[in-house]
Every structure is written in structure tokens, then in C-alpha cells.
Amino acid sequence: MAVIVNKEECIGCSACISACPFGAMVMEADKACITDACTVCGACVDTCPVNAITKESEQAAVKIDKAEYKDVWVFIEQIDGQVKNVSHELLGEGRKLADAMGEQLAGVIIGDEVEALSKEVFASGADKVYLVEASELKNYSTDGYTTVFAGLINTYKPSVILIGATNDGRDLGPRVACRVGTGLTADCTNLGIDEQTGLVAWTRPAFGGNIMATILCPEHRPQMGTVRPKVFKRPEQDFSKSGEIIRVASKVKGQGIRTRLLELVKVCTTSCNLEEAEIIVSGGRGMGKPENFRLIEELADVLGGVVGASRAVVDAGWKPHYHQVGQTGKTVGPKVYFACGISGAIQHVAGMSSSDIIIAINKDADAPIFKVADYGIIGDVAEVLPALIEEFKKAKAC
Numbered sequence: 001m002a003v004i005v006n007k008e009e010c011i012g013c014s015a016c017i018s019a020c021p022f023g024a025m026v027m028e029a030d031k032a033c034i035t036d037a038c039t040v041c042g043a044c045v046d047t048c049p050v051n052a053i054t055k056e057s058e059q060a061a062v063k064i065d066k067a068e069y070k071d072v073w074v075f076i077e078q079i080d081g082q083v084k085n086v087s088h089e090l091l092g093e094g095r096k097l098a099d100a101m102g103e104q105l106a107g108v109i110i111g112d113e114v115e116a117l118s119k120e121v122f123a124s125g126a127d128k129v130y131l132v133e134a135s136e137l138k139n140y141s142t143d144g145y146t147t148v149f150a151g152l153i154n155t156y157k158p159s160v161i162l163i164g165a166t167n168d169g170r171d172l173g174p175r176v177a178c179r180v181g182t183g184l185t186a187d188c189t190n191l192g193i194d195e196q197t198g199l200v201a202w203t204r205p206a207f208g209g210n211i212m213a214t215i216l217c218p219e220h221r222p223q224m225g226t227v228r229p230k231v232f233k234r235p236e237q238d239f240s241k242s243g244e245i246i247r248v249a250s251k252v253k254g255q256g257i258r259t260r261l262l263e264l265v266k267v268c269t270t271s272c273n274l275e276e277a278e279i280i281v282s283g284g285r286g287m288g289k290p291e292n293f294r295l296i297e298e299l300a301d302v303l304g305g306v307v308g309a310s311r312a313v314v315d316a317g318w319k320p321h322y323h324q325v326g327q328t329g330k331t332v333g334p335k336v337y338f339a340c341g342i343s344g345a346i347q348h349v350a351g352m353s354s355s356d357i358i359i360a361i362n363k364d365a366d367a368p369i370f371k372v373a374d375y376g377i378i379g380d381v382a383e384v385l386p387a388l389i390e391e392f393k394k395a396k397a398c
């Protein structure tokens with residue numbers, strides 16, 4: 001899409017200059033001109049008294065043959081030679097979409113010496129793998145991976161692309177979408193097929209999590225979205241399955257990557273790997289003060305779990321953000337989730353409701369957390385947590 005000034009119609013009144021919120025309009029030879037700062041917001045279009053400024057219609061800008069676009073792709077995120085769980089989860093969901101659309105499922109693996117990961121990808125349901133290997137692609141880089149991914153899309157034209165809403169996925173998805181001229185629905189919590197159009201229905205929370213919006217991408221291809229880890233269950237793997245590997249040469253040159261990885265610093269080890277954890281003990285403002293978090297840590301330790309936190313706790317500086325569970329934190333799906341002194345606000349529940357078993361401890365019997373809890377303990381965390389720790393310690397010693 002673009003904004004266009006019809007120079008013959010422009011009367012040089014300058015109304016559009018002050019109307020533009022981005023300072024993207026300038027006057028040249030008494031005619032309005034649009035600079036690179038234009039965001040196509042359309043404010044100038046509405047202001048022009050002689051209709052000399054128009055938005056190029058979306059239909060005109062899109063000159064793609066949608067019938068050419070086929071197959072569902074999943075970006076296979078890997079680190080240290082391991083496929084991330086979220087990629088398996090998306091292969092499981094991608095399989096369902098591909099079957100419903102009568103198309104194939106492909107995994108896109110980018111890296112260095114990563115061909116062995118194809119077996120994992122086929123076992124999780126893919127029919128094909130697009131494999132791009134080069135030493136420059138060993139570690140994720142925005143420039144390198146965007147160039148490779150966009151090149152694959154332009155050549156092989158997939159209909160749908162799923163990317164994990166991880167740090168790298170959130171960086172890559174919008175870049176690639178912009179490069180190939182399509183949209184992207186970020187942070188989806190559900191996927192389906194719209195019955196009327198046959199398009200992918202991307203569902204995500206909107207307006208602070210108060211409503212769920214379902215978004216379609218009718219005019220552009222591919223249809224793209226990011227999905228948070230743990231929203232979908234990892235599929236059962238079948239290692240008897242195999243498929244076609246399509247090797248594609250990388251055109252990325254070292255100088256095309258503007259960033260250099262100097263060092264990897266792990267600020268967070270298994271103790272805060274919430275997305276992979278089977279047991280999470282989370283604390284909220286009801287813990288009273290940061291020192292009381294030692295009870296949360298002790299219970300997590302006894303159970304071999306990890307520590308989570310509500311946003312209130314993170315905002316208060318009691319815990320770093322990477323412990324936060326919820327809409328603006330992490331989406332988790334452990335076997336057991338303890339919510340201690342957490343009220344159960346919708347934004348917190350959005351990040352933990354898919355846990356298998358939820359155990360809530362709260363002194364307020366009417367706290368909303370009890371509506372989603374499988375087990376509820378009405379009481380003071382200062383009394384309940386030490387008692388639980390002691391009992392679990394005894395049980396472990398038996």
C-alpha cells in the first residue's frame with residue numbers, strides 16, 4: 001500500500017503538511033511530496049481539500065495469484081542442535097491445518113549442520129523439510145534468517161506459516177511478513193479454519209485480554225502467525241515416518257549480516273525455564289514481601305519445579321520479568337501449577353489455564369483463582385506453604 005499525490009490536482013495549500021503526524025509530507029516546487037517517513041496512515045488523504053491525495057488501493061497493490069500458494073510451513077527453531085518444543089507443538093497443529101486444507105506440512109530448518117533434525121521434524125508429522133545450511137546461519141540473526149526465509153517463501157510459495165512466539169520467532173515473523181508483503185497475527189492462542197472462506201482463523205487476545213479476536217488474512221499470502229509455546233500439546237512422535245528433504249543453497253553472505261554474536265550469556269538456566277517445566281510454583285502479591293518468596297523457592301525445590309510470579313510481583317521488583325506468567329509474560333502448561341497468593345486476574349489465567357492440575361492457595365475464598373483451580377486451599381500462605389513443604393519433604397524421604 002502507498003499514498004500517492006496527484007501533482008496536477010495538488011493546489012499547494014499545505015494542509016497535508018500539518019495534518020501528517022509523522023512529518024512525512026514536504027512541499028517541493030509548491031506541490032506536496034511524500035517522503036520515506038510515510039506510514040500510510042491516511043491522515044493526509046482525509047485532509048486534502050481537493051482529493052489530490054489517494055491511498056493506492058489494497059487490491060491494486062496486491063498482485064498475487066493466491067492459487068499458487070500451497071502447503072503449511074512451520075519454522076523449526078533450534079538451539080545447540082535441539083529442536084525447541086514449540087516447533088513440535090506447531091508441527092502437531094500444522095498437521096491438523098494441512099489435513100483440513102488437503103495440503104502438505106513442511107518444516108523449515110535453517111542453521112549449520114542441522115540436517116539430522118529432519119528426523120525429528122518428520123516424526124512430529126511433517127511431509128517435507130526445507131533445509132538451508134551455511135556456517136553464517138549457525139546462530140540466529142535477524143538479517144541472515146530473514147533473507148533465507150523470505151527467499152524460500154518467494155520461491156516455494158507456502159499458503160500458511162506458523163512461527164513460535166519466542167524471542168527469535170517474534171523477531172523473525174514480522175520481518176519476514178513485511179519483506180514478502182503480507183500480514184502477521186502475533187501471539188495466537190488458537191488456530192482453526194474459517195468455515196465460510198477456508199482461510200486460517202487466527203485467534204488472539206485483544207483489548208487487554210478482555211476479548212478474543214479472530215483474524216483472517218484474505219488478500220495476502222502467505223497467511224502468517226506466531227503462536228506462544230505451550231498453547232498446543234506436543235504431538236506423539238512416530239520415528240518410522242520420513243519425508244522429502246529439499247536442500248536450498250544459502251545466498252546469505254557474511255557482510256549481509258549486520259550483527260555479530262560476540263558471546264552467549266545464559267541469564268536464566270533450568271531454574272526459570274518455565275515453558276518447559278512440569279511443576280511450577282508461582283507467587284503473587286499475597287506473598288507479602290520479597291523475602292517471603294523463599295517459601296515459593298523452597299516448595300519448588302522440594303518438588304523439582306521452577307518458580308513463577310504474577311505481574312504484580314514483577315512490577316514491584318520482587319522477581320525478574322522472565323519469571324512472569326500471563327498475557328505479558330510466559331504461557332505455561334505444566335503438569336502441576338501452584339498459584340500462591342495470586343488473585344487469578346484474567347491476564348494471569350491466560351498464561352497458565354492449560355496446566356494439567358492447578359492448585360490455588362489464597363486467604364480469600366472468593367478469589368477468582370478458585371474458579372480455574374482443581375484444588376483450592378483457603379488459608380494464609382505463611383501457614384500453608386511451610387506445612388506443604390514439610391509434608392512433601394516427609395513423603396520424599398519415605
Ligand SMILES: Cc1cc2nc3c(=O)[nH]c(=O)nc-3n(C[C@H](O)[C@H](O)[C@H](O)COP(=O)(O)OP(=O)(O)OC[C@H]3O[C@@H](n4cnc5c(N)ncnc54)[C@H](O)[C@@H]3O)c2cc1C
Pocket residue numbers: 208209283284285286287288309310311312313324325326327328329330340341342343344345346347348351361362363364367379380381382
Ligand atoms: C494489559 C495487561 C497485561 C497484564 N499481564 C499480566 C501478566 O502477564 N501476568 C499477570 O500475572 N498479570 C498481568 N496483568 C496484571 C493483572 O491484571 C493483575 O493485576 C495481576 O495478575 C495481580 O497480581 P496478583 O494476583 O499477584 O496480585 P493481587 O491481585 O493483589 O492479588 C493478591 C492475592 O493474594 C491474596 N492474599 C493476600 N495475602 C495473602 C496471604 N497472606 N495468604 C494467601 N493469600 C493472600 C489476596 O486475597 C489476593 O487474591 C496484566 C494487566 C494488564 C492490564
